Amino acid sequence: MGLIGGMARTAVVAGTATAVSNRVSRRQAGRWAAQEQQQYQQPAYAPPTQYEAAPPQEADDGSSMIAQLEKLGDLRDKGILTDEEFAQQKARLLAG
Structure with a gap:
């Protein structure tokens, strides 16, 4: 393997490493974006709950x-x- 073969192999290895690194970065960025989107969709606080009205009090006849x-x-x-x-x-x- 000559000088050109060694350079070609280095280029292939470097290109593959770059492609894998970019794919990992894109996947991680996608996950982070999904987490942020999910965070914004969930309410930051729980809305107040509705309470039932108190039952009417009976007439107080003593x-x-x-x-x-x-x-x-x-x-x-x-x-x-x-x-x-x-x-x-x-x-x-x-x-x-």
Whole structure:
């Protein structure tokens, strides 16, 4: 193999290496572009969720307050609430 053969082989190897390098670079650039595009398509924050409206409150005829006071009394009688806690909850209920 002479001088020209060695130069030809070097040119082929260098050309192949350049082609492979360019292909790898293009593929990587394509992946990065796809990632950026995907990033822009996703919202940066979650949109606020819709909450259901609170159920309408029943007309207060006093029976529900009495039932709640009875529950509080039962909790106090069972020892779950102290007399002080019962008084606080009762005052809160009566205040409305």
